[in-house]
Amino acid sequence: MQALVTGGGGFLGSAIVKQLIQRADRVRVLGRNRYAELEALGAEAVQADIRDADRVAGACRGVDVVYHVAGRAGLGGPCRLFYETNTLGTKNVLDGCRRHDVPRLVHTSSPSVAFGAGDQCGIDESHPYPDRWLAHYPHSKALAEQMVLRANGDGGLMTCAIRPHLIWGPGDRQLVPRLWERARRGRLRRVGPGDNLIDIVYVDNAAEAHLAAADRLTSPEEAPAGRAYFISQGEPVPCWEWIDRLLALKDLPPVQRSISFNAAWRLGAMLEAVWAMLRLRSDPPMTRFLAAQLAKSHYFDISAARRDLGYQPRVSTEEGMRRLEGWLAGGMLSD
Secondary structure, X not given: XXXXXEOOOOHHHHHHHHHHHHOXXXXXXXXXXXXXXXXXXXXXXXXXXXXXXXXXXXHOOOOOEEEEOOOOOOOXXXXXXXXXXXXXXXXXXXXXXXXXXXXXXXXXXOHHHHOOOOOEEEEXXXXXXXXXXXXXXXXXXXXXXXXXXXXXXXXXXXXXXXXXXXXXXXXXXXXXXXXXXXXXXXXXXXXXOOOOEEOOEEHHHHHHHHHHHHHHOOOOOOOOOOOEEEEOOOOXXXXXXXXXXXXXXXXXXXXXXXXXXXXXXXXXXXXXXXXXHHOOOOOOOOOHHHXXXXXXXXXXXXXXXXXXXXXXXXXXXXXXHHHHHHHHHOOOOOO
């Protein structure tokens, strides 16, 4: 089996690559850089930007399945940057699949494509896209997801989308380290009353969900084809208790200071305007999307993934926390 993993050098992408290699699949990695660790494991490297249509199409040649993980995350920067990478980049992948008769595509989406600004308690995939998005990232990802799902059955291509929520674990260089850095700088505030529940997913579980989806895309009429799936640990956690546990791993104190949701929302709107006026590409310290994510509950019904993909979160949250702690104790992430 020949697989292509776009964004294979990233946190989730590299976990997918390693699981594919472990089961003896041949793997090609497309990314902006070279990844010596993955090449040492036997992965073939294609150095390219996902926005380069010709290079992306060339990487799809001779491939049995594409795992499209590459994307631009974040809450700062102009719409164009997110649209070109997340939306048009996905179009490039779809065009490459069609040009080279790739039969299967598994797209990494995000639960944020369905997030408005209110609580989401146990929603499933029937929940509609919002009337408006609070940030360019979820909007660009929603456009990409819709494009992928509409492409199912087009020229024999079978597609599905995976929506993993708050991916964490050893090797994370984004989510958890950013929390630690904000806490060190005294910039971490609890938003709202602090009783909101959220879904999370351990990185290896998220990777296994992608492989399971690809393995079950056997025809355009099969259950996964043309569908999106929420992926999580299967049990929500109290948001701020989990954050405090993560801070404790670095001997940081729990979050003490707080701000109301309404105040955080207003602050976020103001900072978004300032960042847009100054054309800054960094993430503002607060946005309306971030305020809602930190104050509201957002957890999901993953019964469809259990049924259609055979998905089970093999690594429990407690085991994942032990692995993360062990990774840190081993000095794998410097201060």
